[in-house]
Amino acid sequence: xxxxxxxxxxxxxxxxxxxxxxxxxxxxxxxxxxxxxxxxxxxxxxxxxxxxxxxxxxxxxxxxxxxxxxxxxxxxxxxxxxxxxxxxxxxxxxxxxxxxxxxxxxxxxxxxxxxxxxxxxx
Amino acid sequence: xxxxxxxxxxxxxxxxxxxxxxxxxxxxxxxxxxxxxxxxxxxxxxxxxxxxxxxxxxxxxxxxxxxxxxxxxxxxxxxxxxxxxxxxxxxxxxxxxxxxxxxxxxxxxxxxx
Numbered sequence: 001x002x003x004x005x006x007x008x009x010x011x012x013x014x015x016x017x018x019x020x021x022x023x024x025x026x027x028x029x030x031x032x033x034x035x036x037x038x039x040x041x042x043x044x045x046x047x048x049x050x051x052x053x054x055x056x057x058x059x060x061x062x063x064x065x066x067x068x069x070x071x072x073x074x075x076x077x078x079x080x081x082x083x084x085x086x087x088x089x090x091x092x093x094x095x096x097x098x099x100x101x102x103x104x105x106x107x108x109x110x111x112x113x114x115x116x117x118x119x120x121x122x
Numbered sequence: 123x124x125x126x127x128x129x130x131x132x133x134x135x136x137x138x139x140x141x142x143x144x145x146x147x148x149x150x151x152x153x154x155x156x157x158x159x160x161x162x163x164x165x166x167x168x169x170x171x172x173x174x175x176x177x178x179x180x181x182x183x184x185x186x187x188x189x190x191x192x193x194x195x196x197x198x199x200x201x202x203x204x205x206x207x208x209x210x211x212x213x214x215x216x217x218x219x220x221x222x223x224x225x226x227x228x229x230x231x232x233x234x235x
Contacts, residue, residue: 035224037168044124044229045160045168045211047222062221095167099224101156105215106174107224108158112167 002026002111004096009116016086016120022079022096022113030054030074033099035109036081038092038118049081050099064090086120093117125150125219126212126227133233134202142230144195144212150225152193155215159188159197162229163208171210172197199232207234 008020020036035050049070051058058070069082079096093115101107127145134140144157151157159172170179172188175195185200195214199206212227219225 039162044209045162045213045226047224047226050222050224059222059224065221100173104223105153105155105217107215108156108170108173108213109160109168109224110170110173110179112169114167 002098004098004111004113006094006096006113006116009094009118011119011121012086013122014086014088014120018083018086018118020081020083020094020096020116020118024077024079024096024098027098029072029077033107034072034079035097035099036070036079037095037097037109037112039095040089040092043092048094083118086118088120091118091120124228125216125225126214128210128212128227128230130228131231131233133235135235136202136204138202139198139200140202140232141199142197142210142212142232144197144214144227146193146195146214146216148193149218150193150214150216151190151195153217155217157188157190157195158213159186160211160213161208162211168211202234204234207232 003025033052048061067085071080095115096113097109098111100110160168161171162168175190176188209229
């Protein structure tokens, strides 16, 4: 069974930092692109960042560019999201998701973790 | 606003058929990118419902189906059940964005009356 489990969500102050982790099992982690998707209260889903299997092709949403860093440790089957300069609008449930597809235009998120909650407030 | 446009809400009675539209543009759906659909029941993670425009993952009932034409796509649910009450999102790939190319619609809340 494919399993993804996020951790690291917490209450942080504006301007603060957090590091999210996602431990996976049930598939060959290094072979798949992975992503962080968030859902803020009252809003829809947003893919904030993704990276390919080797970790050398990375995308960031404009809303987090320059503040968040995505990375992966294929030896530990773990995905990370370093979040700096946090803003109130970053408050959301953050999901780790596995990407699947033949080419970029076919990619979809076929497995999701239960999420970890990030709250940014003074 | 979202790159992919969805109606904020739809509703239907048990047993009825509903559809949810997803309207994109020439840089995403119209460019040939696949459309995928997700179901998010309150307080749970999103779940893949339809991938590659009209394919169901194992375990998804045949009551759920997808279609795509031009710059739009639709999700249809037949034989509505109370358990179908959830938020539904379409997703595709956009080749014209400066940020993340995997984009979602704004979501549609389905209410089963």
